[in-house]
Amino acid sequence: MRFTQHFGIATDSSDDWFDPHLTVDTTLFLDPILILLEEAEGSTVWGGAHDELLAHFAECYRRVSQASSSTSTSASVARALLTFPEPHEFCLGYTAKGTSGSGTGVGGANKMMDGIAVALAAGLTEPRHIEEIGILTEGIGADHISDAVCNILKHRFVEYTKSVAAKHGIPLESHKLRNTRAMPEQGRWLSHKVMLPTNPSTGGPVLLVPERFLADLPALNADDWFNDPVNSNLRASLNLQIGQRASKSLIVKLARQNPKALRAWADSQVSRPDLRGYDFGDDPKGVAQWDGKTVEFARDHPIEGVPAVTTSDELWKLLDEITNQFRLFVQNQDGWRLLWNSDGTEKPEDAAQLLFMGMAQYYFRQFGVELDREVSVGRGLVDFKLSSGTSARILIEVKKVHNGKFWNGLELQLPTYLEADQCSHGLFVAVHYRDTKPMLQRLRDLPGRVRKLQRKSGKTVRHLVVDARRKASASKL
CATH class of the missing domain: 3.40.91 (Restriction Endonuclease)
Known part of the structure; x- marks a missing residue:
């Protein structure tokens, strides 16, 4: 059952939010670069959102750079800030069953810290695109980057969902929401009770997101970086057979050997004219129209x-x-x-x-x-x-x-x-x-x-x- 079906909502052209299925996660992801484009266009609602993402990761970079060991205080704080529980209230991403996956736990946080250390060693002391970590780190994919966005910007999605509820007269209930807000300078997360719509299948809250922020893969992803024309010499040196795909582990290895080239490529992608969210009309992955x-x-x-x-x-x-x-x-x-x-x-x-x-x-x-x-x-x-x-x-x-x-x-x-x-x-x-x-x-x-x-x-x-x-x-x- 869709959100609109459960609450009896008739949408109009001003409703820009994705209508989630309430029992099955939709394998789409929040793409940070689409939020960056929103800022560039002068959005009043989402202004500063991408900067907030970068500020969170900038603190993680700082803590990793100060860590003297994996058990030091700085390392522990970075690990806490990079632990992103699967935000099942969004009903997005990969999960084995229903709408409650596992998110990025301590193991994923350690992998991200390792990727940050590689960037720091190359002199990249400040993050410009959090997706770089997914290219520098094996085992960190689109779902982990999306989980990071959901957790760090959750307080914004709470207010966005409340505005939708107010427009349509959707009843709200009190829910204890984990990671309602990040406090990166203090190295911790806050959880609050908030008023949100209730998912009837889980009894938990529902958070809505703008459709235009969703994609089936981040625009900055490992395969696109590897296959970009700027890396033709790298690919030629590997002697891959025609049609043979490079493994993520191989791409990570090359990215770690060329982190500055990765940064330059990521910066160049922001001006691409074809950057846009998922095509819900054609639904190329078949994830949006299957229950209509x-x-x-x-x-x-x-x-x-x-x-x-x-x-x-x-x-x-x-x-x-x-x-x-x-x-x-x-x-x-x-x-x-x-x-x-x-x-x-x-x-x-x-x-x-x-x-x-x-x-x-x-x-x-x-x-x-x-x-x-x-x-x-x-x-x-x-x-x-x-x-x-x-x-x-x-x-x-x-x-x-x-x-x-x-x-x-x-x-x-x-x-x-x-x-x-x-x-x-x-x-x-x-x-x-x-x-x-x-x-x-x-x-x-x-x-x-x-x-x-x-x-x-x-x-x-x-x-x-x-x-x-x-x-x-x-x-x-």
Whole structure:
């Protein structure tokens, strides 16, 4: 359920905030450079926000430079200031389940301190872009940078959310909010009770952010720095094969050898004409529109005649009904369009998983069945887990047919997850995008390999093929 749906809000053109899903984190991130651009345009609401980010990290640079050891007072203060708990009230970022991830703990703080030490050793005594730390440090990515922004500027997002609530008459409740404000000079964080909207799924607060601050990756990221034309000589010296991607560890190594070049590149990116937030209209990652048309379709096509679910057989029957509806939606009701971009490129595999969840979650809730995404089952994260009561469970794995790990998903991942979860039932969903001979052969081989897996594992495993190929207009047939 979206924020607007829960609170019954009708938005207008003046509403510039992202409408978060309240039970599933959206894998978008707050990009510091987009906040910097807002300052450059003279924003009164967000004026000084980027400077506040830099001031926080400038204090961290100062503390790291003064640290005589990893246990010194200065190091301890820097570590505290660089520890950014996952701000689940924003409903953003990567998480294994729901809207409560782990954030940047002490281990991440130590990594950031190491990256800062590299910058200091190169004479870069003041931060100009906090994203540099993510390029200088392995294990620090977009989610960690976004978590830093959320924590440091949280007090601003509190006031922003309150203004939205006042406009729309949204009820507020008192919540204890961690890291409400940073006090970098004093080396600590403050937590306060604040009045904010309540997330019905968690009982915790909700914080809203402007859409224009969100991106799927920071504009300043490791891959873009490595692939920039200014680094052509560096790339040539590595003798990478055509099409071979450099690992993050390799990019970090090169960045640490060339920190001043990294700083110069970062400074040059601020004036790029193409800097903008995520394209919510085209939704290239499939993270924003997955629960719109799918839910509309489900409402218009109710499932009837299915009994309450208490056994695995009854759960299979309900799942069959839902997957038939999903296949109908994708193949015959233009749902496939949500899996393709306007330029003819495919959206990532996650888009197909989210699209399935958008429809399935609506149906399953009517029958009291839990559908959880990316659930840890002891040996990894299974795409979906269905459960009703204590005994009726089905695990679901979704793969594009042309995924290089397609057979691995069926013959290794799914049975491993089933065994780890002590579950006897699994569904393998194959999403078909391409008509190449190898892909068509995979589809022909799929039923036989599923039967072989059942014999070998002793589990009940079924498969479903969803045709997501681009369809020609009926007028052209």
